[in-house]
Amino acid sequence: MAITITDNAASRVKTFLNNRGKGIGLRLGVKTTGCSGMAYVIEFADKVDKDDTVFEEKGIKIVVDPKCLLYLDGAELDFGKEGLNEGFKFINPNEKARCGCGESFSV
């Protein structure tokens, strides 16, 4: 089981963590919401819980809880630009369908 992160995303995360001044890494996950059932979660991680899995990728600690890991296994986190907007996106093989705007997905 693994989650990976691109070079571009890793360097961005590092910068953001530095600017924030605290946090041990990144918490990735999914939550059940939105028009297609699920939405991705990217948050700063301030602590690791008991059941969490922690990946160390390109110098970034990625924290995932066991349930979310099922949906994110094999996914890659990337950082990119679309028009004027910059941000992160998941390339997730578990995704089956997405809502029109791409903000939520289903497996």
Added chain:
Amino acid sequence: MALLQISEPGKTKDPHDKKYFVGIDLGTTNSLISLVQNGSPTILKDQNDNELIPSVVNYTKENISIGVPIKSDDAITFRSVKRLIGKNYKDFVDNKFFSPCEIISDDNIIRFNVYNKLLTPIEISSEILKFLKKVAELSLAGEIAGCVITVPAYFDDSQRQATKDAATLSGLNVLRLLNEPTAAALAYGLERKTNSKIMVYDLGGGTFDVSILDLKDGIFKVLSTGGDSSLGGDDFDHLLAAFIENKLNLNIDKNKKHELYLYAKKLKALLTSRDSVKVNLIDIGIKSESLVITKNDFNLLINNLLQKTLIISNNVLVDSNLSIKDIDEIVLVGGSTKTPYVKKVIEDYFNKKPLSNINPDNVVAIGAAIQADLLSGNSQEELLLLDVTPLSLGIETMGELVEVIIPRNSTIPVTSSKEYTTFKDGQNAMSIHVVQGERDVVSDCRSLAKFTLNDIPPMVAGAARIKVEFQIDADGILNVSAIETMTSKFTSIEVKPSYGISDRDIENMLKDSFDNAEKDIEKRHLNEAIVEAERVILAIDSALDLDGDNLLNKNEYKEICVARDNLKEKIHSKNKDMITEAIKNLEKRSEEFVSRRMNSSIKSIMKGKEIKEYS
């Protein structure tokens, strides 16, 4: 797919919930919009990748554009509209603001005639805010749910209200107005320190502001502010252009002069990183010999202006009862502080290295974004920001005297109330006149608003209880209410003052109050004596009317009348001592009468009742 941003733990937004909270630095020369994204503040860019958006509004017959000035006879271009916001026509006449078109002002409100449409500075400012909002919405692909807008610390009620009005017109929801120096301190995270005194030195394109902030337990208080609204980096450019013109003996027309000025601006930027620059006027179509300008030449040129800013800074320190050694941090704001010599002069004078690692163009917008993020609830940190009122607020009392309800330098938000009563028997209305200033007499202060509390039930003078409450919210907007406590008759007013006031006015008003302190006290004593005299005369007259014939013999009656007429006469003397003397005399003459009245009224109350009922 949609792009995602990193959220704070537990704060991930639901899909489609794209609401953003931004910070806006609405500047005199340039404006910026910023937000906290991925945990750190970013300045948003417009479609041409610019962070700094010139506060320039162009009107053509067909449309409105913001940013780059249009050079054409078909366009009316407004610059530095911030100088006029919340001001009236009277202020405008004294101001250095250059109007690009005809001004119509029937009611002391500034209105520009833009292609037969009358526009106020508020409406023109709102175009800049509308544009910033659009920039943000395009780059975030979301909705702007709220914003924090920064204003100079010396902005008064009417300027703050006008800024809010401009935001409302542009469809922005203002969470709070934030003082610019406070925003700069926030950008550097200075609120995390426990206690410190912070000086914010803000040298922009056309204005200089300096403020002293007092940070105590995470709360900012503006101790004092000062500045010069016509001193800035543009003056550096003018000096440099004049220097070149002089050195090369140029004889050029107005248009070329302007090009030389723009060229000087570029040279100035180059001189921040180089020791010397070669002047090449061929680029702007002027034939001349070549010239090399060194950093030292430039420093000498601007030295006088910088010394002026130091004197102002020092005065502001003195205002706060502080000295140089009390200052813990100096924060640099404004593009002109990028000039290395500016930093050096400040460091030498204050013996402290100023904070300058955040781009001084962005620092205020960044602070505003951090504040917006806090207010939106995105961050767990709690921060309460306090500001102070620049001038005292009060109401007019009898004798045209000012009674202060909220003293100057009170931290806001603040609520304060006082009780008043009626002056005449049966008085059924009370006029509330809200004034601002430090002088004792109403006519020397600034009138903010007038309203009337009606339907006070008829009572004898002094029996009614009217509570007047002043409330200033976190944005510095004043709300005044009056309530008659027996009947709960209530009336209130939100003060959107129509008269303008500038930092210099505030300074003058303060200075006036110091210079005239003695005169004011004399005037106050005199007016108080007159009011007291009038009150005594009214009371005696009504008593004589009621009981004079019953309780007094002819001689006694006459004696009181003589004393009363003497007092009436003395009021005109404008001599406080003579008036008080006459009041005392009248009171003495009527002592016996007053006690007889007391006895007779007690008798009439007790008539037919047993003593035990009173035990």
